[in-house]
Amino acid sequence: MSTSAPKGMMGKLLRVNLTTKTSTVEPINSELWEKFLGGRGIGAYFLMKEVPPGTEPLSPTNKLIFMNGPLASTLMPGNNKICVTFKSPLTNTYSYSLCGGHLGPELKYTGYDGLIIEGKSETPVYLSIFDKEVKFHPADQIWGEFIPNSEEWIRNDLGGDKTLQIAVIGPAGEELVNYACITSGLYREFGRGGGGAVMGSKMLKGIAISGTQDVKVADPEQVIRLSKELLRNIRNSNGGKIRRQYGTMELVERINNAGFWVTRNYSEGYFEEGYKLEGPEMREEVIIGDSSCFGCPIGCGKRTYITYEKGQKLLMEGPEFETVGMLGSNCEISNWETIMRASKICDSYGFDTINAGACISMAMEAFEKGIISSKNTEGIKLTFGNEEALLKILGKIGKREGFGDILALGVEKAAEKIGAPDLAVHSKGQSFPVYDPRGAKAMALTYATSPKGAHHMYATTFGAELAANNRFEVVGKGLLERDHQFSMAIVDSIAICSTMRAGLSLEDEAKMYSAVTGIQMEVTDLLRAAERIINLERMYNIKLGLDRKADTLPKRFLEEPMPEGPSKGQTVDLNALLDEYYNAMEWSANGIPTENKLKELDLTDLIT
């Protein structure tokens, strides 16, 4: 094993054991950076190596693998995405989640590229990492506290330093809500897959980080020159400009007007009142400022403010497009005040707005169809458009109280429990985000084949499908899906925000990687690494028996034609799409990477 790290990397990993309250520092095999790039790629490598696929997700044997990529903390555009990899309690599969903000860069400044959390503490603790000094602190006093109080308490417990970067879980993580998230800086989350529940199962309340180490790049002059050029390109791109104005909320207009913005528990694709939630409307009604993650020239974060009821004030960041779709259109709600308050409840308890929204819209449909009644819901009239009901039920999920305890399981298990399995919209237990795949067919492949269950960021194909005006077509979508999966695997692994792609080409990404690391990286090398990452992720699930038969979508999308709007009449021909995609990936017809493919990608040893 070669241990001298390429430039841009710290070359070391911090391993923390919560059972024994000890930590060790390990070198990272330097070959991994070229083979798996970093972040998501190296996270998948460690999960395969150290967490057997059969591991019980909420047991002490599961791990939280936090990994930075080579571009983190290097001045390059959007150099802030850190990945956490774990076995998911929501899907019982391989899972990862990325977080922006300032946490990842700060971890790198402590001198470590990654942090692996193992074991389980007997009592609530939080962890502090100040360069080489790793300490375990009691957290009994804040077990049960909301996210903002928890962060503030930890900061004050450590002396009040505002430069500390802190990640915490809220009550939802402690109570093992299957889609609890890990939150840093109050509004940046490792959002999907239930990483917060894994952290809660380990009795780890938070991680506070402060570093003073240098990040040294291979060619400082080239890094300065290139980053200035690319920062300008991204800032001045059309995508960059519109995100600066409206954040991800710019998508409402595009997706709703194309008729695939999920509405009424994914049964429709056009929300009539959607115009009230469009970007310019948001800017006018609630936005008071803009906010960036570390190294980002766009600032898609939107600072918002409302007053409600008897002079109560709410100042927050967001909500984002997914949240507004899941808690808004999908529940037939178009009132900013309610959507913001709902989002703030999720942010305070610390759970994923997408899965929460899907659980609630599923329950609303079940309620309206008479499958459940107010007897099941402690008197809450859980109908579409009922704003009070939405706010009440969210709090119950966070506390796992009454009917909220059922919805905390995730949409698949909750729907089974109440006897409405056909109303659950998910793949592998992970709920769909807000793009109805009937209106952009490659998104069906994204949802069905993503190894962490339905997740839009595994391959955001809808933009290309809208631009090419071929969104209802099937032919050619296998290749499109593959290329987008590769593209996301690259940015997620080199540790830049995917939004940067508004002004970045693959060539630019290769140039950035080369300038930072000194390893001459070509586009073909990046794509090869991306293919390796996706095959590795796939193999983790294959070992769990999840082949073609697990790459499914709910019947709603396969059999029920879109009832109204600009995508009217559309269904998804999933089998044709899967055939194309497996073919593009050079996998077997059953969706299994062939022995030759694994050999070609040099994965055989790792997998067997």
Next chain:
Amino acid sequence: MTYKVLVFEPNKCIGCRLCEQICSMEHEKVTNPEKSRIRIMRDDERQIDLAVYCHNCVNPPCIHACKFEALSRDEKTKAIVVDDEKCTGCRMCIQECPFAVPSIHPDTKKVIICDLCGGNPACVDICPEHAIQYLPIEKADHLYKSIYTKEMANNLSKEE
């Protein structure tokens, strides 16, 4: 003779901290916020980012605070110059600075203070929001007056 100073507008800052990154890259060829002469401090709860940066005071308290004559002013830019030979790292200048600007360099343990990049500040150049400007001292005052009256106008129009 007039000279130029940095002026920061909190309402424009989005907290990307590119200024910190370019500052340490230009001065030290590494990125490390601890080696940056400008810091951005975010208040998550109140949703605001504030810069801690050298105001280049007319009569700098840091120079008066130094008992070792380690601090002086650059003739051309009026930036504070640190004499590493004389600096003891006592941190009196940090305490006396009304804006808490100087920092202790993590390696040398000497004080570091903004040198205005010799008259072409890298932070000003890289800021995507133009939240920090480098202006002649009188023009800086105009900017403060403009910010003040803009806020006042906003408040007045809200009251109507």
